[in-house]
Amino acid sequence: MSTITERLGNLPLGKFHWRLLLIMCLGWAFDAMDTGIISFVLPKLIATWQLTSAQVGFVGSVGLIGMAIGAMLGGTIADYIGRKKVFAATLVIYSLGTGACGLSWNYESLLFFRFLVGFGLGGQLPVAITLMSEYAPTKSRGRMIVLLESAWAFGWLAASIISYLVIPKYGWEIAFYIGALPALYVFYLWRTVPESALYLMKKGQVEEAHALVTNIEKELGVTPGQKPSMAEIQTAAAAPAFSVLQLFSPKYLKRTACLWILWFCIVFSYYGIFLWLPTLLVKAGHNMVQSFEFVLWMTVAQIPGYFTAAALVDKLGRKATMATFLLGCAFSAYMFGSAASVTDIYLWGCLMSFFNLGAWGILYTYTPELYPTEARSTGVGWAAGFGRIGGIAAPMVVAAMITGPDKIPLVFMMFTAVLVIAALDMIVLGDETKQKALN
Template identity: 30%
Template sequence: MSMGTTDYVVEEARLNRFHLLILFWCSMLMTFDGYDLVIYGSVLPYLMSDWKISPVLAGIIGSSALFGMMIGALTLGISSDRFGRRRVILICLCVFGAAALTNGFVTNPTEFIICRVLTGVGLGGMVPNIVALMAENSSKSKRNIMITTMLCFFPVGGVIAAFSGKVVTPEFGWRANFFLAGVPLVTLPILLRYLPESISFLLANKRYDDADKILCKIAPSFKGTARQLVTSHMDMHEHGVRQLRTVQLFTEGRALNTLLIWVGFGLCMLMMYGLTTWLPKLMVANGYSLGSSLTFLLTLNIGAILGGLLSGWLADKIGGKYSLILFFLVAAVSIAGLGYKQNQIVLTILLMLAGATTIGTLGLVHAFAALFYPANVRSTGVGWAAAVGRFGAVAGPAVGGYLFAQDLPVNLNFLFFAVPGVIAAIAIALTSNKRGTESNTDVAVASVK
C-alpha cells in the first residue's frame, strides 16, 4: 500500500502501541473531566449545610459548570479545526485545572459560580477535541470501542469523586475535594511532550515532516509519505475552506440528522447531569441515609463504566444507532424505577442500569456524532452537538433543584429525568444511516478499495 487517502491509511492500520498511548492520555483527560463535574454532587449536601443555600440556588450552582461547558464547546471546542487539536486540548487543561483548584479557596456562592463556569469552559472545549483526536487515530474496526472506552473514563472520574466525597469530605472538609482537582496541572509537562497532533490538521497546514513522524507510528506498514496523501486530503480541505465549517453541518443532506443528533445529546446530558447532581439528595428524601446516598452515586458511576465499555462493543456489532436507541429506552425504565422504594438487590441493579445508560451513553453519543461527520468538520460537528447538548445539561440540575424545592413526591422527580430517554430514543431512530453526499475523501477511499 503506497498510495491512498489519510482516512484509508489510518482506518486500515492495525492496533498498536501508538493507538494505545493516545487512548491512555485521552482517557486520563476524561477522568479529570468526570471528577471535576461529579464532585459538585458529592459535596452538595455539605455545601448546602455550610452556606445555608436553598435547593434552587444549589441547582443554579450545579448548572453553572454546564453553562461554562456550552461556552467552551462553542468556542474552544470548535476552534481546533483551525488551530489544531493538541494546542486547544492543552489550553483547556490549564483553564479547567486552575479554575477547579481555585474553587477550594472561595468564600461565597458568587465566587464558587465563577470558578465553576471557568471549569466548564475548559472541560467543554476539551471533550470534543479529544473525541475528534481519538476518532482520527483509530482503525475503522476498533473506532467505536476506542472512543467509548476513552469516554467511559468520565464515570471513572465520577467514581473517584463519589469516593472522595464519602471519605475525604468528612475528614478534611468539602474544600479538599477541589484541591485534588488541581492534579491535572501536574500532567501538563507530560502531555506537552507526548500528546500527538492530528494528521488531518498537519496535512492541512503543510507540516509534512511532522505528519510523517505520526504516520509511521499509526501505520508502520505504510511505505509512502505524507506528501503522497496531501492531494486527496487538500481537495477535502479546500472544499471545507470554501464553506464555513458550521454551515457544512447543514449541507450535503446533513441538516435533519444534525438537529436530531443535537436532541439526542441534549436529552442524554439532561438525564446524566440531573442524576449526578441530585441523586444523593433525592435518595435521602426517599428515606435513605446520607452515607448510603453517596454509595448510590458510586454505584451509578460503576454502572456507567460497565455501560461505556458495553456500548462500544455493542456499537461495533449492531451499529451506534440501534445501540443508542436501546440504551435510551433502558435509561427511561431504570430511572423511573428509582423513584420507588426497592430492596437492596433491585435498587443496585436499577442504579447500575441507570448509570450505564445515561453516563455510559455519553461516550456512545459522542462516537455517533464523530463518525457521522467527515474529518474536516469533525471537531466542529462534535463541538456544536456538545454545545447544544449543554442546554439539556444546564436544565438538568437547575430544573431538578426547582422540582425538589416544590416538595413533590420523589417518584415524580425521577420521572422528570426518565421521560427524556424515550424522546431521545425516538430522535435517534429518526436519523438516517447515511452521512449525506459523500465527501471527496470518502469517494477517494471508495476508489482505493
C-alpha cells in the same frame, strides 16, 4: 496509492493506539473527577451556607453554561489552530478552576469558579474525542471511542472515593484542592500526544502529516506508505474553511438536528439525575454517608455499561445499540423513581447508570463520524454545546419540581419521557456509520 486517511483507517490496532487511548483516558477521567466532586460537596454546602433549592440548582447550571460556551468555542478553535493545543489549554483551565473552588468564600465566588471549570471541561471533551476518532482504525473506531468515554466512570469513581473519604473528615475544600492536581499532567501530555494527521493535511502541512503517519506505521510494523500524491495535496489544500452556519446547510441539516436533539436529551437526563442524586437521596430520608455509598455503587455500574456498549457498537451498529441503551435507561429511571427499598434503589440505580453511561459512550462515538475533518471539531463542539443547554436546564427543573420526597417519582417519570424521545430521534433521524471511513 493510499491516502493519509486510508493509511490511518487501515492500520492494525497496536501499541500506538493503546498508548494514545490511555493518555486521552487519563485526561477524560480528570474531567469526570472535577465534574463529579461538586455533586458530593453540595449536600455539605447546603448545610453550611443554608442554600435554597434554587441556588443549588444554579450551582449545577452555571458549570453547564461554561461547558456550553467552552464546547462551542473550543471545538471551533480546534478546527483552526489544532486539536492538541486546545486539549492542553483546556485541561489547565478546568484543573486550576477546580482548585480555586476550594478557596470560595461565599456562594457567588463558587459560581464564578464553577463557570471556569465548566468552560475548560466543555472545551476539552469534543476536542479529545475528535483527535481520538481521527487516529482510531476504521474497524475498531467505535470500540476505541466508547473505551475512551468509559474513563468518565473511573473519574467519577475517583470523585466518589475522594468525597467519601475526605469530605466528612477534612472538609469540602480539600476535595477541590485535590481536583487541581491534573494541571501537572499537561507537561507529559504536551510531549507525547501528536497533532491530528488529518488536521495537518487539511491545513496543507502535508510533509508533516506524512512523516507522522510513517512513524506510526513503522512502530506498528507496517510498510510505510508513499508520500501523498499531487491530487491528494491539491484536494486537501482546496478544502474551504468551515463556518458554523454550514451545520444547517442542506447537506448537514438532518445530521445536525439528530445530534442536537440527542445531545440535549442525554445531557438533560445525565446532569439532572447525577448532579442531584446525593441530594435527592438525602431528601428521601438517607443520611449523607448512605447517599454517597449509593452513588458509589451506581458509579461502579457505569463501567460494565461502557464495556458492553464497546462490545456491541461495532457489531450491532450505532443506531441499534444507542436505541437499546436509551430505552433501557428510560425504564430503569421509571423504576428507580418508585423504588422504596434499599435493594430496589441499588438495583434500578445501577441499571440506570449502566445504560445511561453506555449511551454516552455511543454518543461520543457517533458524533464525530457525521462530519468531515475540516468541520469535525466544530460539529462536535456545537452539538455538545447545545446539549449543555439541557444540562443547564435540568438542575433548575429538578429544583423547581422537588418540593418534598413525594415528588421524586414525578421527577423520574420526566426523565423517562426525555430518554424515550432521544431513542425515537436516533431511530428516525440517525444515519448508520458503522465501519465507514472518516473523510
